[in-house]
Amino acid sequence: MTVNISRRIAPSAWTKEELSNFYRIMARIRAFEERVAKEFTHGKIPCHAHLYIGHEAIATGACASLRLDDYIISNHRGHGHLIAKGGRTDRMMAELFGKRTGYCKGKGGSMHCADIELGSLGANGIVGAGITIAGGVALTAKLKNTGQVCLCFFGDGASNTSRFHEGINFASVLKLPVVYVVENNQYAISVPFSYASSVPNIADRACAYGIPGKTVDGNDVLAVYEAVAEAVERARRGYGPSLIECKTYRWAGHYTSDPQSYVSKEMIEEWKRKDPIPRFREYLVANGFLTKEEIERTHQEISDEIEEAVTFADESPYPAPEEALEDVHA
Amino acid sequence: MPELNLIQSINQAIDEEMRRDPSILVLGEDVRALGAPLGEFKGLFEKYGADRVIDTPISETAIMGAAIGSAATGMRPIANIMYANFLGVCGDELINQLTNMRYMSGGQIKVPVTIMCYSGAGTRHAAQHSRNLYGWLMNVTGLKIIAPSTPYDAKGLLKSALREDDPTVFLYHATLVKRGIKSDVPVEEYIIPVGKADIKREGKDVTVVAIGLMVHEALEAAEILEKKGIDIEIIDPRTVIPLDKEMIIGSIKKTGRLIIMDEEPKTGSAAAEIAAIIADEAFDYMDAPIKRVCAPDTPVPYSPVLEDFWIPDENSLVTAVSELV
Numbered sequence: 001m002t003v004n005i006s007r008r009i010a011p012s013a014w015t016k017e018e019l020s021n022f023y024r025i026m027a028r029i030r031a032f033e034e035r036v037a038k039e040f041t042h043g044k045i046p047c048h049a050h051l052y053i054g055h056e057a058i059a060t061g062a063c064a065s066l067r068l069d070d071y072i073i074s075n076h077r078g079h080g081h082l083i084a085k086g087g088r089t090d091r092m093m094a095e096l097f098g099k100r101t102g103y104c105k106g107k108g109g110s111m112h113c114a115d116i117e118l119g120s121l122g123a124n125g126i127v128g129a130g131i132t133i134a135g136g137v138a139l140t141a142k143l144k145n146t147g148q149v150c151l152c153f154f155g156d157g158a159s160n161t162s163r164f165h166e167g168i169n170f171a172s173v174l175k176l177p178v179v180y181v182v183e184n185n186q187y188a189i190s191v192p193f194s195y196a197s198s199v200p201n202i203a204d205r206a207c208a209y210g211i212p213g214k215t216v217d218g219n220d221v222l223a224v225y226e227a228v229a230e231a232v233e234r235a236r237r238g239y240g241p242s243l244i245e246c247k248t249y250r251w252a253g254h255y256t257s258d259p260q261s262y263v264s265k266e267m268i269e270e271w272k273r274k275d276p277i278p279r280f281r282e283y284l285v286a287n288g289f290l291t292k293e294e295i296e297r298t299h300q301e302i303s304d305e306i307e308e309a310v311t312f313a314d315e316s317p318y319p320a321p322e323e324a325l326e327d328v329h330a
Numbered sequence: 331m332p333e334l335n336l337i338q339s340i341n342q343a344i345d346e347e348m349r350r351d352p353s354i355l356v357l358g359e360d361v362r363a364l365g366a367p368l369g370e371f372k373g374l375f376e377k378y379g380a381d382r383v384i385d386t387p388i389s390e391t392a393i394m395g396a397a398i399g400s401a402a403t404g405m406r407p408i409a410n411i412m413y414a415n416f417l418g419v420c421g422d423e424l425i426n427q428l429t430n431m432r433y434m435s436g437g438q439i440k441v442p443v444t445i446m447c448y449s450g451a452g453t454r455h456a457a458q459h460s461r462n463l464y465g466w467l468m469n470v471t472g473l474k475i476i477a478p479s480t481p482y483d484a485k486g487l488l489k490s491a492l493r494e495d496d497p498t499v500f501l502y503h504a505t506l507v508k509r510g511i512k513s514d515v516p517v518e519e520y521i522i523p524v525g526k527a528d529i530k531r532e533g534k535d536v537t538v539v540a541i542g543l544m545v546h547e548a549l550e551a552a553e554i555l556e557k558k559g560i561d562i563e564i565i566d567p568r569t570v571i572p573l574d575k576e577m578i579i580g581s582i583k584k585t586g587r588l589i590i591m592d593e594e595p596k597t598g599s600a601a602a603e604i605a606a607i608i609a610d611e612a613f614d615y616m617d618a619p620i621k622r623v624c625a626p627d628t629p630v631p632y633s634p635v636l637e638d639f640w641i642p643d644e645n646s647l648v649t650a651v652s653e654l655v
Contacts, residue, residue, distance in 0.1 A: 071403070104436035112434040121402055122435055126426050133427065134396020139396055140403040143355070143381050150399075154433035163391055170392035174384070327437035328472055 009226060011287040018217040019289045022064060022221050024250035024298055026056040026277050029080040031306045032089050033252075036079070036096060037232075038112075039310065042257045045096045049110040052080030053252035054219075055183055057276035059084035061224030062151055062244075063180045065232045071119040071137045071150040076111050077183070078123030081153050085118050090309040099316035106319045107327060119148075127188075128161030130154055131180070135167050138176035138235075149177045149235045151228070157188030159202045168241065172209040175240035179231040182243065183218060185250035190262040211241050218246030219276040222283075249274070331514040336506050339481035339515050340446075346519065346582040347478050348378055351406060354492060355504040356381040358410025358446075362482050367412050368448065368507055368547065369417045371403040390416055394423035394445075401441040402431065406492060414449035414463045414501055417512075428497050429472030444491045445499040450543055450593060451641050452505035457629035460637075461580075462593055464541060464570050464600035467499060474524055475570040479506070479545035482513035483568055486522030494524060503543040511546065527574035529581070533563035537581040539604055540564055545621075548591055550644035551651070560655055571599050578604070579612045585618030587654050591647055596624035623650050 023315045033051045041050060052059070055077070063072065063084035074081040082092060087103075095102025096110050103113045121137060124130045134152035141148035158164060159182055171178045171181030182202045186193045199205065206213025212231065216223045224246055231242035249271035260268070284290040290298075334342065348354045356371055362385040365372030375383040386393050390411055397409035411417055417424055424445075431441050451460040467475050475497055478484035484502055491498040530545050532551050538547040548564045555562055563581050567573055582588055588608055592601035601622040608620055623642045631637050 073399075102436070104434060104438070107436050108434040114435040114438055116435070116438045121399070121439065122431070124427075126422055129395070129422055129427055132392050132423065133399040133402070134395075136390060136396035136399020136401070136405075136407070137403050138399070140400045140405050141383075143400075143405065163395070166387075166389040166392040167395060170389055170396060171388055173387060327433045330432075330440060 009222060010219070011198040014289070017282055017291050020294070020298070021202060022060055023280055023290065023295070024302065025060045025084050026221065026280065027299060028089065028302050029056045029083045030277055031198050032079060032083060032092070032301045035306050035310060037256050042259060044314070046098055047109055048255040048257050049079070049096065051252045052077055054250060054271065054275065055185060055248050056080055057221035057280070058181065058183050058218045058224050058246045058248060059153070061221040062153070062228040064225050065229035066149065066151060069119060069146070073121055073134045073137065073150060073152045074123035074125060075130055075154050075158065076125050076127070077155065078113065078153070078211065079112070080122070082113050082115065082120050085120050087113070087115055087118060087120065089305060090312040093309040093313040094316050097313040097316070098318065099313055100319040100323070101312070101316040105323065105327070106281060128154060128158035130162040131158065131163040131167035131174060132170070134178050135176055138171060138178040139174065141177050142174070147236050149179060149232050151179050151181060151232070153181050153183060155188070156182065156184040156186065156202060159205070160188070160196055168187040168209050168211070168243065171241045172211050175238065176205050177235035177238070178241040179228060179235055180241060180243045182245045183248060184245050185248050188249050189254045203243055206243040211243060213243040213245070215245040215247060218248035219274050219279065221276060221280055225324040300304065331516055333512045334481045334515040335510055335512050336481045336484055336502055337369050339485040339513065340488060340502065341372055342515070343485040344371065345374060345377070347492040348374065348382065349490055349592055351492070353404060354406045354408065355384060355400070356408045356410065357384050357397055359386055359412065361385055361410060366410055366499070371410070372447070375547050390419040391423055391601045396418040397443045398423060398428050398441055400429065401443045402439050406442050408444045408446055408492070411445055413459045414447040415458050415461050417447065417463065418444070425470050428640065429470050433472065440495050440544065441497055442495050442499045445497070447499040447501055448501065448504045448507070450503040450505055451630045451637060452543070453508055454632060454634060454637060456632035460630035462499070462501060462542065464592065465594055465598045465602065468571055468600055468603055471569065472497065476500045476524065476568065477542040477570055478502060478553055478568060479530070479542055479566050480513045482515050483522060483528065485515055485526065486520050487568060489521050490524050497525070505543050523567070524569050525572035525574055527565050527567045527577040529563065529565040529577070530566045531562070533561040533585070535560050535585055535655055536562045536587040536589060537578065537585045538562050538564050538589045538591055538647065539567060539578055541567060541570065541600060542593065544591040544593055544642065547642065547644045548647055551647040554644060554648050555651055560651060562651060573604065573607070575607060575611065578608065579615070582608065582612050582615045584614060588616070589623055589647065589650050589654065590622045591623040591642060593642055594624055595627040596622055597627050599624050621650050621654060623647050
């Protein structure tokens with residue numbers, strides 16, 4: 001496979017620490033998701049989850065341009081977003097297990113993990129709903145003049161909902177500091193984007209709002225970083241939103257038990273060959289950032305972390321049934 | 331004491347609260363140039379500027395979404411959705427986002443949004459601009475629902491809503507505005523707590539719980555009934571959620587009879603829920619079946635002849651009371 005990564009920023013511009021951190025985050029997301037699939041099969045996770053496998057470069061590259069106090073709004077396929085923002089895998093796993101020690105005390109589950117301390121306002125089970133909420137988050141940042149930015153993740157399916165128009169129009173009119181990161185994984189459950197849209201690129205729709213739109217290779221972490229970092233900087237300086245489309249592929253299915261009967265095996269295999277993690281690994285090794293041993297060590301550390309996360313989730317207590325009555329009102 | 335109409339008292343409440351709390355902002359259509367549909371926001375743009383009185387595109391989902399996002403990050407937005415019917419346009423933001431966020435996040439995120447809508451029939455606006463939606467909203471768990479019947483109550487309740495850490499919807503009846511109903515509103519500050527009902531007329535024979543505009547219909551009916559020797563007690567719940575059950579039950583202990591007067595299609599109405607609560611919790615005090623005086627289960631019609639037939643009035647209540655005593 002040819003290494004085709006980072007066309008604008010020369011390898012010399014990066015430090016080893018930065019790039020190894022990108023790699024670690026991507027590998028952590030992958031390991032978490034693979035374990036989620038396994039634990040779902042084992043019956044430890046009571047509801048299927050929408051896996052981020054294959055999308056890791058997007059959350060990693062996008063969140064790398066954020067400050068700690070910046071916000072993210074996530075969607076149903078959101079585990080990767082929270083991990084990339086610094087979320088704890090043990091509390092996430094516990095939430096997926098429905099345990100009291102989970103991020104939401106077992107009240108949210110896979111689709112609603114939130115960590116307000118990290119600026120993660122939660123994922124969303126309603127496709128497209130985060131797009132309008134992101135405008136409000138960015139409005140606070142603008143009114144308080146904090147320089148914070150809100151990164152709003154959604155998929156190609158959400159780009160066909162009314163919120164895409166209403167939310168982006170609103171934020172563009174008020175020049176709010178939002179960066180919309182569209183993960184175009186080419187499927188809304190079984191409906192291909194090529195069928196559901198009359199234009200090939202979601203980013204092309206940005207011109208309707210007079211904002212920058214850019215389509216990048218969503219399996220190239222550095223390409224995602226470059227595009228999002230530029231948009232984040234623009235938003236921070238008060239020039240308003242941007243729309244960054246990251247093209248990828250949902251080769252692990254819509255959710256954990258999706259047989260994907262509607263997708264050709266050849267297509268899945270083709271995209272697996274574009275897997276963002278081995279691809280970035282080759283780049284790191286070829287440019288002398290990491291040795292194979294260092295990479296192996298990283299994987300081992302992550303594997304240990306996920307093992308501990310599962311143990312933590314397993315050993316944590318369930319909430320008392322009556323806790324279902326709490327957190328409705330202030 | 332100055333006499334104010336509903337819009338003036340609402341305007342005063344918002345003005346006082348915005349002056350007190352810089353995190354309060356207004357999001358809505360027409361709030362800047364027109365001061366909102368009926369003048370509720372008049373003068374506020376001039377006082378508080380474009381950062382806090384924000385004109386929006388006609389985008390109910392964007393208004394509600396922005397209210398939710400800004401509330402989750404520390405502001406106290408008022409989302410002006412104009413007519414209660416338009417809540418349907420941003421139904422997802424209302425039922426899936428706003429009212430679930432605190433719960434789904436395990437209490438991490440609070441969303442102090444005040445939704446303002448005028449509601450109700452009687453203005454010849456037909457089916458899409460005339461509903462109260464109390465019953466529908468009661469089933470949206472997490473929401474507090476305020477339905478004032480007087481300018482005095484409106485001011486005190488809206489000030490409370492703007493200090494709540496929970497989402498509230500403030501529904502002020504369009505016909506209260508149309509009729510120019512006024513109250514004495516003190517110059518001194520006052521607050522009416524959410525969840526506290528008010529006895530609008532004391533009586534001993536029948537308890538009438540009347541919501542919003544229906545309080546005024548019930549007061550008219552009381553005069554007719556008084557001439558017949560029947561003395562009704564009128565309770566204005568003022569907030570449908572939380573509901574002041576204690577006050578209603580206290581009154582039933584005295585009268586043994588309950589009629590709920592609610593301008594909504596009867597099925598699934600606030601009246602239905604109140605009737606169920608009382609049947610559950612106060613059956614022993616009842617001397618007669620609970621009655622509901624509601625609108626028919628149809629959309630709200632346009633023609634004055636049809637709409638006036640649709641809206642419960644003093645005569646509907648007089649008939650219902652006569653059947654009970």
